[in-house]
Amino acid sequence: MPDEHRLEEEFISQEAERRISEKLDGAEKIEIDVQTDLLKIVQGQADGVSVVGKGLAIKEDIRVQEIKLQTDSININPLSALFGQIELNEPVNATARIILTEVDINRALASDLIRTQMQNLELDVDGEIVSFEPQEIKVFLPSDGKIECRGRVLLKEKGNTRPLAYTAVLRPRTHAKPAMLESFNCTEGEGVSIELVTALMQKVKELMNLPYLKWEEMAFSIKDIKLEKGSLILLVETQVKQIPSSITELSL
Structure with missing residues (x-):
């Protein structure tokens, strides 16, 4: 019986891999x-789903170096599961470990897909609204646990618009320490x-x-951030x- 169950798992898993691979622009491993097992599928149940991927290219200039994800037990649409599509009948909890490289982060930040989603940041400064319009941003990940950002924005205040370039160094929040801004310097403009x-x-x-961030039908919280030279974990x-439509269609 265990071998039969494994055959059923392999069939559904391979069909899911095939469907996702067809929609990815590239994958070193998925x-x-x-x-x-078959009885649980008929009942619309699964003990869980795990995903391991490396070098996943999702549409234009969006790439994940590595992802490992594991869900809790889930309730699924049994008919769609037989064809490798996971449609959730109830919310499911999952944990994930995601690795992004410095190169991939900067390529994504420069892509039209991300730039079009960057909105102006508005601040209330002593009763007056001041806005920042991002023009360029680059991230650097040295090996000392810090993140360095260099960028340019258009600063709009008091009816005037002027360019501003900056560098900032910060230590991200972890499970043990709060986020820390070590420095912020204006490199161009009037400050x-x-x-x-x-x-x-x-x-x-x-x-x-x-406490958490929301994206379509997903709520997620970052429990820990680790930095290695050139990589963010x-x-x-x-x-x-529900599986977001933008994942299904691969349009973030």
Whole structure:
């Protein structure tokens, strides 16, 4: 019987791998393991799903170096599962370990897909609205546990628009330590006021202290961040109500 169960798992897992591979622009490795058997499939159940991927290219200039994901037990649509499509009947919890390289992060930040989603950041500075329009941003990941950002923005305040270039060095939040901004320097432009810097730091603090983030039908929280030379490692917990349509269609 165990061998029969394994054959059923392999059939569904391989069909899921085939469907996802067809929609990816490229993948060095993709392995999906649907942990179930025929009886559970008929009942719309699975003990869990694990995904291991390396070098996954998702549409234009979006690439993940490595991902390892494991779900809890799930309730699924039995007919869709037989054809390798996982449609959730109830929300499911999952944990993931994601590795992003410095090269891939910067390629994504420069892509039209991400740039079109970058919205102006608006701040209330002593009752006046000041906005930042991102023009360029690059991330550098040295081996000392820091993230360095270099960028240019258009700063709009008091009816005037002016360019501003900056460099910032920070240590991301981990399970043991809060996020720390080590330095912020203006490299081009007239600089910024102390009031504006204070409002910006308050906004960043609010964003970093959010208990979770939402994206379509997913709620996720970053539990830990680790830095290695040239790589960013995220440990993430998620609750998925349904597989996002933008994943299915591979359009973020």
